[in-house]
Amino acid sequence: MKHTLVKLERLKSKKLIEKLYEQGSSVKSFPLRMVYLQTKHTSDFPAQVGVSVSKRNFKSAVDRNRIKRLLRESYRLQKEILYDHIQNPYVFMISYLGKEEIKYEEMYAKMTMLLTLFVAETKKKTDAPI
RNA sequence: AUAGCAGAUCUAUCUUAUCGCCAUGCUUAAGGCGUGGAGGAAAGUCCGGACAUCAAAGAGUAGCAUAGCGGAUAACGUCCGUCCAGCGUAAGUUGAGGACCAGUGCAACAGAAAGCAAGUACAGUUCGGCUGUAGUGAAACCCGGUAAACUCUAUGCGAUGCAAUGCCAUGUAAAUUAGAGCUUGAGAGCUACUCGCUCGAUUCUAAAGGGUAGGCAGAUAGAUUCUAAAAGUAAUUUUAGAGCUAGAUAAAUGAUAAGAGCCUUUUUUUAAGGUACAGGAUUCGGCUUAUUGAUCUGCUAUUUUU
16 A cells, blocks of 8 residues: 555545534544544545644644644545555544654654544444444 | 954765655656755844735824935835944943924932022112022022923834635525615725715615635745946946745654764773754845854954064
């Protein structure tokens, strides 16, 4: 699998984001939090993902950009964890809840935890008897 | 040489490898290849424009801004020159530098008293708190001081900001119900107020309900950048030649590794640490604030040597 993250694979529609926050559920692996929702979106990819960093925690735009880039980078390299397990289209929003800067290795490890956690959660739901 | 003053410039770490992002061109079945990809402050949003919309861009009042004089400019609260005043030995630097013969207010300490007034001592006297002197004070009836006090004067200012604005797409929707009104006119328009003026029936208000929240244009070639010459004390202007330099929209310009450079400390050639402030969002001219390292130019004072 190619480790790419092009425009269509990123969550861009305002409508979808609103819907995601209204109806989505979430998993946490501090300092990361992922809100997810199974729904149709605007591309053929298995999922669309967005990242966000609170302006309250990081006043400087440079710091915010840095965190967002790290988030995207670590997602890009590990997204097959998700793609191997999901059949229906999903939308995700990954937020950074911490108040201090983070190193790349740490971010990478946290992302791994977050994604495996998500896979476990969804598996539990689908396996459970209705 | 030391201390200082003014100004300008450069860099805003660099190289390689691997994996990626945005725009664009070529090619294509997927894909591949090429080219370009943040700042000096992009920031604060504090001034001034361009541009767009509001029918026209009217008058007065209020409000706000500016304030020696002259010039530059698209414009400015910016810039340049110059006079005056304060500070500095000097180079320089700072200035909220119009008016207190329009009115109102204010004045520490001292002093009887800092302007309806009151009034000490002595002397003079036309016997009228009339005149002079003394005492306090920066200032005591003088055209007094003070406008970073109200105020007055002069000049300027319509409002809203690209989430402007136009077009396309979507929706049975110029639909339904209730009320008001139809030229003797409901209501709307400039958006602080008044006047004046204009528009006005496919209208205005309310309720319930439906839809969109996506795309294209605006939007990246301009009061543009560089070089040279000429005019001007200068800001700046004119002419000629050359150049094209981000265009995203939950928002690209990155991540990792290795090496090199620079700085600091330890030390004497190794190791460790550091390598600022900060990220475009219609656009331009300024101001202000944040901040790393270095270079250069001109000038002043003091001292030494020749």
